[in-house]
Amino acid sequence: MFELKQLKQLVTVAESGTLSKAAELLHLSQPALSRSMQKLEEELQVSLFERQKNKISLNQNGEMAMEYARKVLRQSQDLITHIRVLDRRQHTISVASCAPTPLWEIKPMLSAIFPEITISTVIKGKNQLLQGLNEDTYQMVIMPEPLIAPDIYCTKYGDEHLYFSLPPDHPLSGCKELPFKSLDGETMLLLSQIGFWHDLHIQKMPNTHFLIQEELFAFGELVKASALPSFTSDIIIKRAGSASNRINIPISDIEANVTYYCLCKSNQKKKLLPFFEKLKNE
């Protein structure tokens, strides 16, 4: 039986036209390649080249062999890529969330429960979450609403309540609570990569000019240094505290108070069970 190495060589010879060029491309001496091709011909019991003293070219057999060789090599490459994807799947849990804050707790929990497994997380829109869950791109997704569907396991994770973060001298800073629309039209600081919140802000405050900040650290500095209103939430405050020069006022709209749900395919529930158990106990 011939070997893949020889098929690769055959294809390279076909592509480059001469043994010398091919040998160079293959990081091989030219005589070695010459012998290897002779051996391939022996093993196939068929001549593959038209030989003319100091010139060589594929004959009809060689052309056909090359085409088949390409196929075999392509499938071999497929084997490698697919097997590595499969392996990776088994050693990683991909979690996608509609918002960043749930991951702050969930990712460390998963890492603690599955120490051998890499936890990869990403923020995506609701549609992408469900599509990715369906296509097994994500083993678990965090949604801002429950989903009852066959073959989907859905369990409550926790709440998040949104606040305006206002400087003390803001006209509305004394209020007990405020609707979105009360600040609509002003200029606000906004962090990017906040998932569904972004869409919500734009929808509820269409006249507001948002200064989008990509970096978390830079965003924090801007909040401290400027008098521009921004958003925060109970989860953020609990974790990072509140900026000293800020007053946090709850947002009264119902949409500003979300409950997050963890979703996974039913056939993944068993694998994730330790996580769901721990969730229930806390």
Next chain:
Amino acid sequence: MFELKQLKQLVTVAESGTLSKAAELLHLSQPALSRSMQKLEEELQVSLFERQKNKISLNQNGEMAMEYARKVLRQSQDLITHIRVLDRRQHTISVASCAPTPLWEIKPMLSAIFPEITISTVIKGKNQLLQGLNEDTYQMVIMPEPLIAPDIYCTKYGDEHLYFSLPPDHPLSGCKELPFKSLDGETMLLLSQIGFWHDLHIQKMPNTHFLIQEELFAFGELVKASALPSFTSDIIIKRAGSASNRINIPISDIEANVTYYCLCKSNQKKKLLPFFEKLKNE
């Protein structure tokens, strides 16, 4: 890059269940196989087996790898078989004929003209001839009638006239010529492998009992030794002479006088041109 040898080994291990069995099937020591599989895992950068001290079994990766390996090996085998068929095609001319006698001359002619090429011949029925020509199983066929068709080249080869071969004391042995039906009902000697003649005899002499003889030499001996009528032809007589104790009487039916035609696909005509030229000159 892994090698086909390793894929073959993986499949064998999967099929036999243990390394030891597989090693035996592969004519390899068990430690060598163990190492080879470890190397495959290294090269794929993926574990393929569930190892339990003195037991080994494919894991999920291994199962998938095995399926891909099967595909790759099947295609590799395809490469071998198809390339050999192609090669054979280039080094042989397959000629099929409706009757044996034309081949007596044609086969040596082809061998002389194409000394590098193997001439393979076979006797087939008319339908099989045309089908085989169409499917490129035969590069040339000899038919007892012309065929005008697109992409088919057709040229006359020669005639054959059928004779009854009768013992001198046969009641009809003095006739100048005889129709088939004049001997219908008698018992006759008949050689097998005579192509379309066989069908013709049965059709024109439905009441005759034919003693079929497979072997040419045995047939000749029977003709000499017995008083049973048989067939011969001008071509046979010219080549092998007539048995001394026989009188040959032409058969008067029009079907007993055939003209043979050489047919080939138009795209093969160029390749066979030297043959057709020589045919024309003789």
Next chain:
DNA sequence: GTAAGTTACGAGCGACGTAAAAATG
């Protein structure tokens, strides 16, 4: 104790590179 798998070690075969030869333009 037998059967299976891994590790260790030494040997042989095969593939490689260098060198040389032949042929072409």
Next chain:
DNA sequence: CATTTTTACGTCGCTCGTAACTTAC
């Protein structure tokens, strides 16, 4: 004379088999 291919030859490395060790039934 440069380029390309094939053949010759010596070396190195890889894979093999044997042997030893471990574990399980």
